[in-house]
Amino acid sequence: MRLVPVPDVTQHAISVGSVSHAYARPDSGVVQTLNSVSLDIRKGELLCLIGPSGCGKSTLLNIIGGLVSPTAGEVRVNGQPMRGPAPKEIAYVFQENTLFPWNTILENIKVALEFQGVPVSDRQDRANQAIEAVGLSEFAHSYPHQLSGGMKQRASLARALSLQTDILLMDEPFAALDEQTRTYLGEELSVLLAATNKTIVLVTHSLTEAVFLADRVVVMTARPAEIKATINVNTGHPREPSFTTSAEFSDLRNELYALLRDEIEKTVGGFVGRAAARDRERRAVAGEGGARS
Amino acid sequence: MKRRRFDWRARAIQIGFVIALLLLWYYLGRSGAVSSIFLPQLPRVAEKFIQIVQSASFYNNLAVTLFELIVAVAIASLFGLSIGYLVGRSRYAVLVFEPLLAGIFAVPIIVFLPLFMLFFGIDVESKIAFGATYAFFPIVLNTIGGISQVDPRFITVSRSMGANERQLFRRVLLPAALPVIVTGLRIGATIGFLAILGSEMIAGLRGLGSRISNLAEGMNTAEMFAYIVFVIILAGILNLTLSTMQRRFDEPRSAS
Numbered sequence: 001m002r003l004v005p006v007p008d009v010t011q012h013a014i015s016v017g018s019v020s021h022a023y024a025r026p027d028s029g030v031v032q033t034l035n036s037v038s039l040d041i042r043k044g045e046l047l048c049l050i051g052p053s054g055c056g057k058s059t060l061l062n063i064i065g066g067l068v069s070p071t072a073g074e075v076r077v078n079g080q081p082m083r084g085p086a087p088k089e090i091a092y093v094f095q096e097n098t099l100f101p102w103n104t105i106l107e108n109i110k111v112a113l114e115f116q117g118v119p120v121s122d123r124q125d126r127a128n129q130a131i132e133a134v135g136l137s138e139f140a141h142s143y144p145h146q147l148s149g150g151m152k153q154r155a156s157l158a159r160a161l162s163l164q165t166d167i168l169l170m171d172e173p174f175a176a177l178d179e180q181t182r183t184y185l186g187e188e189l190s191v192l193l194a195a196t197n198k199t200i201v202l203v204t205h206s207l208t209e210a211v212f213l214a215d216r217v218v219v220m221t222a223r224p225a226e227i228k229a230t231i232n233v234n235t236g237h238p239r240e241p242s243f244t245t246s247a248e249f250s251d252l253r254n255e256l257y258a259l260l261r262d263e264i265e266k267t268v269g270g271f272v273g274r275a276a277a278r279d280r281e282r283r284a285v286a287g288e289g290g291a292r293s
Numbered sequence: 294m295k296r297r298r299f300d301w302r303a304r305a306i307q308i309g310f311v312i313a314l315l316l317l318w319y320y321l322g323r324s325g326a327v328s329s330i331f332l333p334q335l336p337r338v339a340e341k342f343i344q345i346v347q348s349a350s351f352y353n354n355l356a357v358t359l360f361e362l363i364v365a366v367a368i369a370s371l372f373g374l375s376i377g378y379l380v381g382r383s384r385y386a387v388l389v390f391e392p393l394l395a396g397i398f399a400v401p402i403i404v405f406l407p408l409f410m411l412f413f414g415i416d417v418e419s420k421i422a423f424g425a426t427y428a429f430f431p432i433v434l435n436t437i438g439g440i441s442q443v444d445p446r447f448i449t450v451s452r453s454m455g456a457n458e459r460q461l462f463r464r465v466l467l468p469a470a471l472p473v474i475v476t477g478l479r480i481g482a483t484i485g486f487l488a489i490l491g492s493e494m495i496a497g498l499r500g501l502g503s504r505i506s507n508l509a510e511g512m513n514t515a516e517m518f519a520y521i522v523f524v525i526i527l528a529g530i531l532n533l534t535l536s537t538m539q540r541r542f543d544e545p546r547s548a549s
Contacts, residue, residue, distance in 0.1 A: 065453060067449060067452065067453055085452055085453050085454075085455065087453065087454050087455030088455075090453070091453075091454075092450065092453045092454075094446060094449075094450060097444075097446070098446050098447065098450040100447065100464075100465070100468070100469075102468040102469070102471075103468075111464050112454050114460065114464070115451060115454040115455045115456040115460055115464075116454055116455045117455060163454065
């Protein structure tokens, strides 16, 4: 018997095994959202899920977090199968407005720690540390509605960080913010997360955000979502703003968009591709006719 | 939205309006245009008012009515809050019971007053039952509304952080629903007060309402008006207390 366990390098932080998800709609039968998705996420990796809106990437994130049960397949976190939320292992950052409006920022974080089961004596210190980490000490006693959208999201991040989990799931955390703010918060996040060595899964619909933040970007297809491609971003964290102007960055961004374009067209029922195809067809027919005459 | 600040001008206009009404009353009585049987003169009413607040029977009647009100609102709150919570937690129960309760509340329950008298007698018990019935509906409806309309994301986020049922209630559902619930309590108490006074006036042995109707039947309008003025003051105090309470719960989140 070994007393000291040898670290298992093959074990992934999160392992998604052939996960499918469907739900019944009262009027139009069953809607398949995820179709046999398999994905291994390494410890300390920042993985971005990107796909057309409504494709089921948030559903996948919620399945990973144990908030939604898959209809088939299994998610394992640190080798353990997920059955319901795992507040000790996984923290969430949702879109705007999940801070309780009746609590101050400090109270919000202390309530989160209470939910997680942290002893009363530790809550104050841990809350203050987390607030300091995101630079909101001045606003600890403010209510959410007194803060800007960007500050609110920083406070949400502080709440997630205070839980000191190994895994952080972020569901379009900056989606409700304007572009400048989200760019800045993205830079901040890169700096903050480089120091923590957390495993992070980030759902986004921003190509720039995905390339800027991710170690690996997973592109999903339109519903029912499957994994279409995976792209590696081999630049270390923290990433400088200048990274966004590099050739590597724009190449990756273009590659991503090319992969996504077809899927977006399927989702929105777009005409650009079809019009182009029709155009090609017409030219081909005209060319044929020309050759005959 | 910024919190409304105390506006002195608005308050001055409100006070001016009340003074104008009193002056109108005073001069109508003094000019003799309206018979003092229909509209007793203001000084006579003031005199009676001072007289009655010094009499023991006044305090007995006041105590009866306040007792009825307090017990009725307590019963209505007990049932309204607990039923409202249980219904509000289940989406299906809301779908079934909310329209049902709102529908019953739309019925003028006062037509059942004779039944209340039959079941509970003519004394305070029937007034309590009637007042509690009326106060129950706004309380239960607002509790259902408050609990069922809590943003589901707050519940999801709490569950993801490991909240159990008790923590969810205390830290999320209750504070989120409280402003709406307190509004229900305020409306319930106001309507309960009205129902109790009304049922006392229609058929009662004791209480402010039956005193007022006795005085009216005896053509003792000056004293009747003195009682009415007192009821108005009482209603004002009740409303002020409840709305102050309500504002206290609303304060920290004027906007979200």
